[in-house]
Amino acid sequence: SQQGEEDPQALSIQEGENATMNCSYKTSINNLQWYRQNSGRGLVHLILIRSNEREKHSGRLRVTLDTSKKSSSLLITASRAADTASYFCATIGGNQFYFGTGTSLTVIP
Amino acid sequence: DAGVTQSPTHLIKTRGQQVTLRCSPKSGHDTVSWYQQALGQGPQFIFQYYEEEERQRGNFPDRFSGHQFPNYSSELNVNALLLGDSALYLCASSLGQLGYTFGSGTRLTVV
Numbered sequence: 410s411q412q413g414e415e416d417p418q419a420l421s422i423q424e425g426e427n428a429t430m431n432c433s434y435k436t437s438i439n440n441l442q443w444y445r446q447n448s449g450r451g452l453v454h455l456i457l458i459r460s461n462e463r464e465k466h467s468g469r470l471r472v473t474l475d476t477s478k479k480s481s482s483l484l485i486t487a488s489r490a491a492d493t494a495s496y497f498c499a500t501i502g503g504n505q506f507y508f509g510t511g512t513s514l515t516v517i518p
Numbered sequence: 519d520a521g522v523t524q525s526p527t528h529l530i531k532t533r534g535q536q537v538t539l540r541c542s543p544k545s546g547h548d549t550v551s552w553y554q555q556a557l558g559q560g561p562q563f564i565f566q567y568y569e570e571e572e573r574q575r576g577n578f579p580d581r582f583s584g585h586q587f588p589n590y591s592s593e594l595n596v597n598a599l600l601l602g603d604s605a606l607y608l609c610a611s612s613l614g615q616l617g618y619t620f621g622s623g624t625r626l627t628v629v
Contacts, residue, residue, distance in 0.1 A: 444620075449606055451522075451622035452561070497560050504574040504615060505551065508560030 413479075415498060415509040423517050428485045430512040432498030433478075439501070441474055441481050446495045446511075455483075455496075490518045522611050522621035530627045531599050539594040539624045543611030547619070549573075550592040552584060553608040555623075561608055567592050568614075596626075604628045 413434035422428050434441065440459045444452040458465045458474045458481065465472045471484040485492055493516045498509045523542040531537050543550055549568045553561035563576035567586035586592045590611075596603055609621045 449555075449557075449623075449625070451608065452610075452620040454618070454620075501615075504566045505563035505576065506553075506561070506610075506618070507563075510560050511558075 413498060413500070413507070413509040415496075415512045417512060418510065419513045419515070421515045421517065422488055424488060424490055426488055428488050428492070428514055428516070430483050430496055430514070432481045432483070432509050434481075434498070434500050434507070434509075435479065436500070436502065438476070441472075442499045442501075442506075443470075443472060443481075443483050444497045444499060444508075446497065448494075452497070485514075488514075488516045490516050492516050522609055522619050524607075524609050524621040524624050526624060527622070528625045528627075530629060532629055533599055533601060535599050536595065536597045537599060537626060539596075539607050539609075539626070541592045541594070541609030541611070541621060543590050543592070543609075544617075544619045547611035547613050547617070548590050549612045549614060550586055550590065551610045551612070551618075552592070552594045553610065554578070555606040555608060557605070564594070599628045601628050 416431045442457045443455040456467045458472045469486045474481045495511045495513045497511045499506045525540045551566040552564040555561040564578050565575040566573045570586045581597045583595045606623045608623045612618045
């Protein structure tokens, strides 16, 4: 299976703190994507990092990719209560996404 | 511009029944993929439809079937429902393999 694992499974932080979540995957990739899901609803695309990139920024998000270790991390800086959600990494193989198990982030006001 | 629309939002069915879920893709998209997400898990690929045909299928039994219509909308059918089929069903549309957009999902509860 290409499906990866995410770590930690759950994370609780105070508003204003930074949140870091990690993702591991199993096969070679062209890119890795991060998605956000609020309360078991639809997935919202956050950021895509290509296999030849090591780091990418988008607003308060910073993603890193280490293809030698088959791992990626997502950093959310200056967290807000509205960031409370589940976060998934995803790779693409063939015509399908392979999602990680997700990290549930709770930001306490 | 409407995104991906799924209906219904919530559904409760009894074991053994059949269910049909519907998905309207984002304007301009021609490909529809379906995912099942059990509680506390990541989404799992069910199948993908393109040009009204199933292009790829994940590891799901034949009880799961689908259809794509000429207007690119799609249906997911599940027969002989089991308790374990309770999940959030997500539809994603794309133009080929580009621009994937997910709908808000249909929450299916089997009792």
